[in-house]
Amino acid sequence: MKNKKFQADRVRSYFRIEWKVLLVVTISGLIYNLGLLAGPWFEGQMTGCLVNILQGSDHFTDMLILVTSYVVAIAVVQISRYVKRFYVRRFANNVNRRMKEILYGSLVSKSRASLRKEGEGDVMTKAILDVDDCVEGMRKFTTEIFDTGVALAAYAGMLLWYDWRLALLCMIFPPVSYTIAEKMKRVVQKTGAAYKVQSGALSAATLDRGKNASTYRVFGREQERQEAYEKNLSDYEQSAVKANIWNAVMPPIYRIISMGGVLFILYFGQKNVLGNGWSSWDIAAFTTFLACFVKLSVKSSRAAKLFNAVHKAEVSWKRICPLMKQKDAQPGAAGAESCELEVSGLTFSYPDGKTVLRDISFTAKPGQITGITGAVACGKSTLGKVFLCEYPYEGKILLNGEELQEKQPSERNGSIGYLGHDPELFNDTIEHNILMGDSANAEQYLQEVCLDQEVAEMEQGMQTLVGNGGVRLSGGQAQRLALARTLCHRRPLLILDDPFSALDQKTEREIFDKLKQNYPDTAILLISHRLYLFPEMDQVIWMEDGQATVSDHETLMRQIPEYAKFFAEQNGGSEYEA
Numbered sequence: 106m107k108n109k110k111f112q113a114d115r116v117r118s119y120f121r122i123e124w125k126v127l128l129v130v131t132i133s134g135l136i137y138n139l140g141l142l143a144g145p146w147f148e149g150q151m152t153g154c155l156v157n158i159l160q161g162s163d164h165f166t167d168m169l170i171l172v173t174s175y176v177v178a179i180a181v182v183q184i185s186r187y188v189k190r191f192y193v194r195r196f197a198n199n200v201n202r203r204m205k206e207i208l209y210g211s212l213v214s215k216s217r218a219s220l221r222k223e224g225e226g227d228v229m230t231k232a233i234l235d236v237d238d239c240v241e242g243m244r245k246f247t248t249e250i251f252d253t254g255v256a257l258a259a260y261a262g263m264l265l266w267y268d269w270r271l272a273l274l275c276m277i278f279p280p281v282s283y284t285i286a287e288k289m290k291r292v293v294q295k296t297g298a299a300y301k302v303q304s305g306a307l308s309a310a311t312l313d314r315g316k317n318a319s320t321y322r323v324f325g326r327e328q329e330r331q332e333a334y335e336k337n338l339s340d341y342e343q344s345a346v347k348a349n350i351w352n353a354v355m356p357p358i359y360r361i362i363s364m365g366g367v368l369f370i371l372y373f374g375q376k377n378v379l380g381n382g383w384s385s386w387d388i389a390a391f392t393t394f395l396a397c398f399v400k401l402s403v404k405s406s407r408a409a410k411l412f413n414a415v416h417k418a419e420v421s422w423k424r425i426c427p428l429m430k431q432k433d434a435q436p437g438a439a440g441a442e443s444c445e446l447e448v449s450g451l452t453f454s455y456p457d458g459k460t461v462l463r464d465i466s467f468t469a470k471p472g473q474i475t476g477i478t479g480a481v482a483c484g485k486s487t488l489g490k491v492f493l494c495e496y497p498y499e500g501k502i503l504l505n506g507e508e509l510q511e512k513q514p515s516e517r518n519g520s521i522g523y524l525g526h527d528p529e530l531f532n533d534t535i536e537h538n539i540l541m542g543d544s545a546n547a548e549q550y551l552q553e554v555c556l557d558q559e560v561a562e563m564e565q566g567m568q569t570l571v572g573n574g575g576v577r578l579s580g581g582q583a584q585r586l587a588l589a590r591t592l593c594h595r596r597p598l599l600i601l602d603d604p605f606s607a608l609d610q611k612t613e614r615e616i617f618d619k620l621k622q623n624y625p626d627t628a629i630l631l632i633s634h635r636l637y638l639f640p641e642m643d644q645v646i647w648m649e650d651g652q653a654t655v656s657d658h659e660t661l662m663r664q665i666p667e668y669a670k671f672f673a674e675q676n677g678g679s680e681y682e683a
């Protein structure tokens with residue numbers, strides 16, 4: 106990404122930045138494809154030589170020389186083919202990595218509201234699949250350009266040279282095959298898109314069943330959910346079958362159409378050999394011409410396949426392209442700075458008119474941890490979410506003196522890190538879930554959330570796949586993994602909504618101590634129901650009916666009986682009574 110001209114939302118840029126790899130592909134591809142002509146030519150020569158040996162005009166040594174040259178030529182062709190394939194794969198891997206880096210960066214900076222609009226957590230899984238499809242299309246495009254374009258031109262030249270009239274006659278068939286493939290592209294695209302949608306729906310349904318299994322069991326809704334799931338499954342199967350039929354059935358048909366010219370070659374070719382056709386041929390010329398045409402037809406059917414792959418990739422690209430535009434909002438951009446927070450007169454109502462926060466004011470400095478607590482439904486989570494600016498608020502939230510609502514979304518996302526109740530993990534490895542395309546040491550963040558030991562004990566360590574939404578992890582593990590991701594993409598202001606609810610006290614304390622120690626530039630707002638760490642908070646916000654009392658733990662213990670009671674209940678009552 107050092108290249109200034111690189112534009113993440115332009116496919117051409119990905120080709121341009123890989124020019125060195127593509128140069129090797131071009132050279133080896135040219136050698137391979139032009140070398141392919143040697144096959145039919147040698148086959149023709151060997152057939153002719155055999156006929157001559159039988160007639161006594163050639164010798165065994167002539168055949169030996171031909172066979173040896175044939176083997177050498179084929180060896181060169183195959184080595185070039187190997188080199189070409191190796192570099193095409195490298196090109197695909199590089200592009201895949203680059204696209205995913207940008208995509209992850211963009212997803213990290215996307216607002217929760219827009220993620221939710223696009224279908225919650227599975228937007229990530231779908232986008233990752235789309236990147237894979239795109240890169241596969243680009244890889245095929247790169248390979249087929251040579252395997253098809255160059256080879257087709259070489260074969261066509263050879264056919265024209267042997268008998269231009271017969272060549273033109275036969276070569277009508279491949280373009281017919283192309284045209285049909287082009288006409289079929291809509292169907293391929295449509296069925297492919299429907300398959301993706303169903304695949305996303307099935308992932309969401311699977312996630313829902315896994316997450317809420319016990320709830321459905323307790324309320325006797327298992328049967329109903331099972332039926333809904335079966336329906337999802339059969340819709341998915343149908344769409345998969347449709348998409349695969351169009352993908353798999355069409356190429357052989359294109360191939361048969363392309364091969365139509367063989368009939369002309371058999372008829373007019375034998376005339377050429379008998380001396381009453383358009384050209385005068387021997388057996389070698391007939392064999393070479395036929396072999397050349399067969400190879401040309403096979404290649405042209407690959408071109409048809411190329412259309413399908415490229416169209417499929419186009420659909421995927423259209424979907425992920427908007428995400429690739431948000432390069433400016435990549436994590437780390439604002440992560441190094443610190444910020445002073447000043448909230449004054451903050452009042453907030455949800456769109457349904459319910460006022461949840463009233464006239465809240467407080468400040469927070471870098472390195473300070475502010476504990477926020479209060480009774481159930483008093484507005485703690487709402488206070489955390491207000492900073493995401495999903496809905497407008499009244500009053501002021503100033504970051505280093507600048508009003509949050511007036512910042513550009515990308516700038517805002519670069520200033521605020523948020524971890525909500527849902528860990529929002531996506532179906533990839535532990536490492537990718539933390540780094541999301543950034544290059545950092547994921548191990549360090551696992552240590553900070555006390556998850557390193559558990560991950561080390563997993564069979565595949567950091568490469569363990571977590572499943573959609575993190576279903577393969579325990580609640581506490583998923584929570585800590587999400588926290589590791591939030592810490593890895595550090596922002597000057599960090600809002601953590603009940604990040605320790607599924608952890609034991611010892612782990613909670615350890616993580617808290619590390620947060621205090623390792624984040625001197627970050628202002629942390631920690632929302633929690635559990636208060637035993639609150640005596641160590643730099644300040645505490647006690648919320649009641651949307652209003653906030655801001656002070657330190659000791660003062661609140663003296664002044665707010667509800668807070669003291671709340672704290673005492675969690676600490677065996679001793680301090681409250683004292």
Ligand SMILES: Nc1ncnc2c1ncn2[C@@H]1O[C@H](COP(=O)(O)OP(=O)(O)OP(=O)(O)O)[C@@H](O)[C@H]1O
Pocket residue numbers: 455456457459461479480481482483484485486487488
């Ligand atoms: N999206 C929403 N639209 C409308 N009202 C909402 C929305 N989210 C929350 N509320 C309401 O706002 C009030 C405060 O909810 P909030 O989740 O902020 O409370 P909380 O203190 O975090 O609760 P808890 O202790 O249960 O986590 C509740 O009455 C809730 O019904």
